[in-house]
Amino acid sequence: MFATKILRQAAAAERAPMIKFLGKRTTPASIDHTPKAHPASPYELPADFSKSSSPSFSSYRQKAIQHGPLGRQNTGSIGSASGQSLGSVKPAKGEYFDRNELPARFRRAPLDMSEIDAIETGGATLVC
């Protein structure tokens, strides 16, 4: 009996378990809330997370005052709706942004050097 007790004491002295009861979990007294990289993030936090940097454009627009808040109340003004909500920027069928997108017969004929010279000299090069 006594021998077992001694053996147990010796064993206990040899080994201290790594799992220890630390008490009830509590919220730390001071927490640093400054943005830092997320633990699972493969890279550092982008610069625009820092408080000193400018906020996003839309938040700036809501706060900025020129002649009233920019664009929020006046529906239909430029910038009041997102580009995406305005739909595709492609021209309608049969419409073109540029003359050079039209079929070849409607395009301007290419200029040659003599024509350019004639325009620049007011036709003098053609006369001489």
Added chain:
Amino acid sequence: MFRSLLVPRVAVRSAFKQQSSLPTVVAPSAIARLSKRSYATEAEQDDLVVIGGGVAGYVAAIKAGQDGMKVTCIEKRGTLGGTCLNVGCIPSKALLNNSHLYHTILHDTKARGIEVGDVKLNLGTMMKAKETAVSGLTKGIEFLFKKNNVKYVKGTASFANEREVKVNLADGGEQTVSGKNFIIATGSEATPFPGLEIDEKRIITSTGAIALEKVPESMVVIGGGIIGLEMASVWSRLGSKVTIVEFLGQIGGPGMDAEIAKASQKILKKQGMEFKVNTKVMGGDVSGDKVKLQLESAKGGKEETVRHNHSGESQCNKCTDENMQIDAEVVLVAIGRRPYTAGLGLENIGLETDDKGRLVIDQEYRTKIPHIRVIGDCTFGPMLAHKAEEEAVAAIEYIQKGHGHVNYGAIPSVMYTHPEVAWVGQNEQEVKASGVKYKIGSFPFSANSRAKTNQDSDGLVKMIADAETDRILGVHIVGPGAGEMIAEATLAIEYGASSEDIGRTSHAHPTLSEAFKEAAMATYGKAIHY
């Protein structure tokens, strides 16, 4: 100071409009009332708006509701639970379990002294059983929403500005929801394979793989990760000839220990699955009865295939003619998942995603707009439901108390094949690369009494511990019940336990968990039964 005394210009203007007959006389109280009305949204603001009703989103919403927050959860699918409950973890587990039972009854009863008669598969009923499990669980979440006062809006949300989302309601119409805090939890979608168009009939993702109407004669799985191998298991058990094509030299995807991956591949091969590792799919042709895939060795011609018994040269004619092309009735694309944030209107609030489509967040899940947080699959970390759940709770705690906790070093991974594969912490390759001196203890299930009595003794437990401190760095299991057993390892890592702590903890006999204890004993000393 001066500005605060002024009445907002808009309010004055609208007050004039209201009383146009008396433009010069406006009661101050009316101005005050009208000015309040023009900024009335504040009173209707929720404390929290959660976009996405998947595992991350619904857990965040319930937790917020429990903590007394006024919370709205917006989900477009029509049912709660996201990918996990509707088309992911849950339906696949229903099929895995029932297909395993079918396979066992078909092939593994005689040696157990059970004689069965004619065994038939009724795929329709098996699918119905899956759907019953899914609908029961999704409705359960709706009940929990009601119980915890979470408002549930069915529709597609898009940010109008930093404080408002517009919701295209599923039943038609539009609703604006405003909130003091937002959580984006829109999850992920299957990554498509370039050149193969997903039709969910012949070229399928995991969503199609849990809803096939008949057992395909043959199936090729592109990607030997967890999802691919689980689905391969289901259809192989039900009678398909399944071939898995994996670009890398080992199956299991990122994180799986190489030794465990090798052991798993051996076991799965024994079950009838074929593997083509170090092989890439160059393209596919869907014009014929069967889908034809062109394969190429990923390692300079030295293709490591199970079928390859030809000349062994890089220019093997037989391979060029036969093996480098593979036909299948169905091709499952399982090359991974990518974050899903389409249609969220991120451009309206100036939020951007990184090169992998993830929303960038800080340590408290905040985006650069601090009251908008992101959790789950659409941001950093492994795309796992239980990781998303942890983040959901932590994000609410950060909002409520300013302090939350997720240990990314102790997130378990499980592959629900048979036997299951599970791991937590670092694998041997990662520990080696970190330069830490380590020791390994392993124990095979073939030496575990319970596994023997169950006639299910394939696999092993492998434990990695710091050579100096004995602290457990990683645990890797392939074997019966690995998915349940890994919880003990996760707890040990969370607490910073040593292998001796586990080895000296009593484990009931006869249980599979004794293999876990013995692996721990083998790490700091010697296992008794091996």
